[in-house]
Structures are given as C-alpha cells and as structure tokens.
Amino acid sequence: MPGGSRGSGGSRGSSIGGAKSYRDEAVVLRTTKLGEADRIVSLLTRHHGRVRAVAKGVRRTSSRFGARLEPFTCVDVQLHRGRSLDTVTQVDVLAPYGQVLAADYGLYTVGHALVETAERFTEVERENATQQYLLLVGALRTLSRREHDAPLVLDAFLLRSLAIAGYAASFADCARCGAPGPHTAFNVAAGGAVCSACRPPGSAAPDPQTLELLAALLTGDWQVARDAEERCRREGSGLVAAFLQWHLERGIRSLRHVERDDTPVLVPAHVPVR
Template sequence: MGGRVRGRRAVRSRAYDCRVSLYRDEGVVLRTQKLGEADRIITVLTKRTGKVRGVAKGVRKTMSRFGARLEPFTHVDLQLHEGRSLDVITQVETLRPYGEALVSDYPRYTAGTAMLETADRLTVGEKEPALRQFLLLVGGLRTLAEGTHEARLVLDAYFLRSLAVAGYAPALAECARCGAEAVRAFSIVSGGVVCGACRPAGAAVPAAETIALMIALLRGDWEAADASEPRNRTECSGLVAAYLQWHLEHGIRSLRHVEREVERETEREAGAARHP
C-alpha cells in the first residue's frame, strides 16, 4: 500500500514539474544563430521574462512549421520549456511581422537593425525583467514600420530613450557638471551639455537647434523633430551615436550601415542645393 502511495506522489510530482518548466511570453526576436545542422538559437527580448535565449529545433529544415516566424524584427507569442542552459521553444505565433515593412526600405531596415542590436546590448543579463526596454523597442519598430517619421529621427529617439531607461540620460537643459543654464558645448565624458566654465578640452560645440532637436526626440515632441533642419539632424545623429557607444563601451556594428546612408543622403541634399 505504501509503495502505491509513493508511486502516485511521484507521478503527481513529475506532472507538476512539467507544468512549472513550461512558460509563455511575448517578445521581439533580436537575433538568430545556427546550431547544428537543423536548429537555431533564438534571442528574444520578452515582455515579462526579459532577454531569453531558446533553441528552435528543426527550423532550418524546408518543412519547418515555424521557422519563418522566428526571424529578427518579428513580434511573437512564445511557449518555452525551461532547459539547463538553453530553453526550448515549443510553440510560436506571429503577433506583428515588422520585418515585412522594413526589409524593402534600406534606411528603415538599417535603423531597425541598430535598434535590435542596441536592445540586445542594453539588456545584459538573461531572464532579468526589462519591461520598459521591451516597450521602447516595440514602439520604435512600429513607428519605423509605419514610416510616418524619418528613419534616423526614429532611431535617435530610440537611442536617447533607451539610454534614459538604462540610467544614462544625457543632460540637455543645464550643465551636466554644475547645473548652470548657460550651456556652451556637449561633452560625452561629462554626460551631456556643459557650460563655458566646465567645458573640457575636445568638447563638441553643436548648434542650439541641434540640442533642441535632441530634447524634442527625448520628450517625443515629433512636431518639433519633424520640423528640424537636415544639418541639425546630421549633427544630432553623430552626437547621439557617439554618446551611446561610449556608454556601451563597444561600437554598434549596425551603425556603420546607418552612417553610410546618412552620408549618402547628405550628399544628395548638397547636390540638390547646388543644382535646384
């Protein structure tokens, strides 16, 4: 009799463990990498769990049921089974395929790629909740896909807001060192704008309109951002990219493609000005 009781308890325990090891969450696919001959490791920034790495088994096979649903940019609903080192993705449903709208537009695609890489770098620990970073990423990709604002403005707004959520918001209204309102320059090392007395050697001296644009992007004032001049957008992009990469301590590889596109656009604008 005692053996039967213990046996039933063991069965119930295994069933309970199975329920506990399964979990569901929604997230955005950040990147993928090959594993073996048919599998992939999928890195996802999820809404509740944080950054998760899961194995999608057999997705590289031609007849895979959900391989196409686990591509970067895709907002998905996932079911995963907890593993010792990597979780296993058992179910996936597409919520919003942002990649479909981005892959056909090079400026938006490169901006989106830089967003994914930045989200991956800013959420260092796995399975550490990062709800605000997740919401920022979803909002940024949605805005990019809608095409209502210039791609580099959306990207710079995402950079500034994600840095602010991570605790690295640049000072833009008053001196980062002494709090004075009469700002004269922008110093990455100092943490933002600085006054004449606190200005270190090598600090950039952007136009007042460029700082105003950074403030608008950080606040989400799209009316002011959309009305900005191209030269101020270019200057803003350079400062924001440098500030981001200094805090991450490593370069964002995707930014090289964004910067090339900005250079080409600047050349086109200069050519149009010379030959109206």
C-alpha cells in the same frame, strides 16, 4: 514613437504546465544556425528579459513556425527551460514587422541598429528589460508604419534606451552643476550640455538647434524634430552615436550601415571615446 505592445493576455508572462515552461511576448533580435536544421534564437521578452533558445527543425521546409522566428518579429512564444538554452515549443506572430523592414534597405539597417542596441543593453541587466522591450516594440511599430523619418526614430530610440539604462543626457541644464541652460558646449563624458565653468577641454560646440533637436527626440516632440534642418540632424546623430559608444564602451556595428544622406555618421573626432 509610442512605447508598448499589445495588451498582455492572461497567460503571457506566466508559467504553463509547471515551472519548466513559460509563455511570454517577445521580439526576435537575431538568429544563429545550429546544426543542420535548428537555430538559436535571441529574444527580448516582456517579462523574462533577454532569452536565448533553441528552435528545433525551423530550417526545414516542413517547419510549423520557422518563418515566425525572423528578426524584428513580435511573437507570443512558449518556451521550455533548459540548463543553458531554453527550447521554443510554440510561437504565434503578433506583429510581422520584419516583412516591412526587409523590403526597404533604409528601414532594414535602422531595424538592425534598434535590435542590436536592445540586445546590448539587456545582455546582463534585467531590471529595466521590460521598459527596453516596450521601447523596442514601439520603435519597430513606428518604423514599419513610416510615421517619422527612420534616422530620427533611431536617434530617439537610442536616447531613450540610454535613459532607461540610467544614462540620460542633458541638453539644456548643465550636466555637472545643474546651471540652467541653454549652454553652448556638449561633453559626452560629462553627460551632455555643460556650462562655461564646467566645460572640460575638448568639448564639442554644436549648433544650438542641434541640442534642441536632441531634446525633442528624447521627450517625443516630433514637430520640432521634423522641422530640424538636415545639418542639425546629422550633427545630432554624431553626438548620439558618440554618447552611446561612450556608455557601452564599444560601438553598435549596425550604425555604420544606416543610411543618412548617403553618408554614414561617424563619431566626432573631438568626442572622447573610452
């Protein structure tokens, strides 16, 4: 799942027409109706973090860019700064990922989990927003091209998003003492794989191949990921969901709708949840 987006143009990420206006690349995370014809658009930008802006008149059929501000779309957007909300003044589509994802329910639900996670990790923290933006664009591109199975793309994204936020999981060496692995136990609160000496009560005991799969998703070894058995994929997804929920302190609502062998992945009962 390669990260990154199209190369920045000279004006993207910079002010235009004074400090009140700026232009940037962005992914549309979600939209909310405002009044009779407007929308509030949540954007994850490449250089300005997460931005909430008003798109005036976009719900009218005569709108010049209403269809360009749909979730999952990568855009080149110009905004005018406001007191509480910025205002969208111009927008051009860089990559219409939403058109592909909206046509496939499985891709659509995974796409929603991607953008919801990106939004949650950039609600307050802007320090790593550019990395989260690049990761999100890469995941949406990979998903729209169907380069890998959608659930694998999702789990890879979640693990890497956590790592960017400072919550990288260990799948080999002990997360507590650093003892070389592989180890047979996994504990969410401890940070991942744990040795027998550091293993807290209630730790999970996943299949060793499950930990190999998760390590491969984190590092981008797609050959190992593709060869993983379905039972390991499902067990791994449960561990990823639990790890994410632990660090976010509440779950990602979209995850419950993701199709994984016709059954939603649940947080394992043996994994502590704060």
